[in-house]
Amino acid sequence: MYTQGLDQKTKTSDKPGPLEGPEQLAEFQARVDAEEKIEAKDWMPEAYRRTLVRQISQHAHSEIIGMQPEGNWLTRAPSLKRKAILLAKVQDEAGHGLYLYSAGETLGVSRDQMVADLLAGRAKYSSIFNYPTLTWADIGAIGWLVDGAAIMNQIPLCRCSYGPYARAMVRICKEESFHQRQGFEIMLELSKGTDAQKEMAQDAFNRWWWPSLMMFGPGDKDSKHSAQSMAWKIKRFSNDELRQKFVDVTVPQAQFLGLRVPDDDLHYNDETGHYDFGEIDWQEFLDVLAGNGPCNRQRMAQRTRAHEDGQWVRDAARAYAARQRAKAA
């Protein structure tokens, strides 16, 4: 559903490894500058590989954890049509997780290892999924805002220098754009509905607006990995540029829906042609990132439980496959 990992601190060193001479690095950079795609078998700096593993696996984990808040309303979706659409969306997310883990595997890390890193708390997922879905309107707000922000982040990734990731993103972006439309459509239906439905929509908007802005990561002045990721053409626009673009696109949509943006400082700036907006509560962002959001524990507990409950099934499949191989030999 979305990436946030580019800017996070990592314990691994980004210093070049011993085999990476300046000439080799320059040659690699020249290929990137010429907009050539780097493929799995090509030589790449170790730090480039590690950055991609971190980002792709985090993106994959976000898709998988992101199934939980939306899955929370599957059994209660208000019509059969909405139930089918939401289920198709959640299924797409599982599919995105699968492509992304596969893209990650091209960099020499197994899916099992990436999953183990998530469960051990060594890998992160997008913090947005640590917020709860309390009403049906939250399903609309997630599609409209969270997927909307994800698309802003992800469209440039379709041109990412690493070929397997860029190609996975092309397919993912097509599906995300459908997800965003279904979210907006839920909000539109609520905005035309009863007073109770309008209130539900406004309440969901109030709760998801600021966390959606946080999805773009820290402001440019605090962003750790941005410069290197830009040089490697993994990242194409800065966090603040993307955030501004999202605000500019979303505010008129909120107005169309008859929703009030929960920001008293928001106004259109005639000189810049952009919306100016209030200060983001970065302490909240850091708290959620540190594991203290409303649902961090719940999300990890559910993922861990599903993984552990499935152990006997995976063991059985392996035992059966081994026996079949032995029979065939």
Next chain:
Amino acid sequence: MSDALLRYVLRLGDTALVTAQRMIERVAGEPELEEELANANFALDYIGQARMLYTYAGELDGNGADEDHFAFRRDAQQFRNLLIAEQPNGHFGDAIVRQFLFESFYVLLLNALAQCSDARLAEIAVRAEKEVRYHLRYAMQWLVRLGDGTEESHARVQASLDEFWRYTGEFFTGDDVDAHLRREYAGPDLTAIAEEWRKNVAAVLAEATLTAPADVHMVDGGRAGRHSEHFGFLVAEMQHLQRSYPGASW
């Protein structure tokens, strides 16, 4: 029995919807990502079937009822699904055994319905049969893997089989609605289906090194609206928004 066709179509729709609802409860809890995709896909097929069947039921009913009327505005006792569909999920092996037992029957039923003389029902059955044939292949493959996997997986699915077997009698008992459909619309012959089901199931169980339980007392009642205690909760959860905000459009 002028409403026999309507009642028959609603039974099929109810079983499809309740099956989907139990599958949906398992989303984000599957043992592997591939199983996550399969489970969601099967649930989507069942929702699709329920929608087609309920839409047709609304037309037969002729009082302007739409698909959501049947799903969201009837109380638990008005549902006529097979009892196996509503049983709580348990673990992955339970889900596979339930799916295998039911779909081994359902695929034969749909196959027969595809030949019935009601064109609309036959058309729905043709489409559903294609989907369910694929689901059944998946369930069979997993049943064999689990039955013939490890000691633990074997013991677990054998216990699942012992638990769910008692709901299979209901597939074949038939009542006046089934008899009407057979007579007036060249509907399914449940006796012939039962025979084929037993043969097919026995072959897969043998491959899975599992044993069909003997002398099981069969449970019945789904078609009379006599459900398990669990069912009221499934319906209450599913209908929550439609009940809390009557008349609202979503």
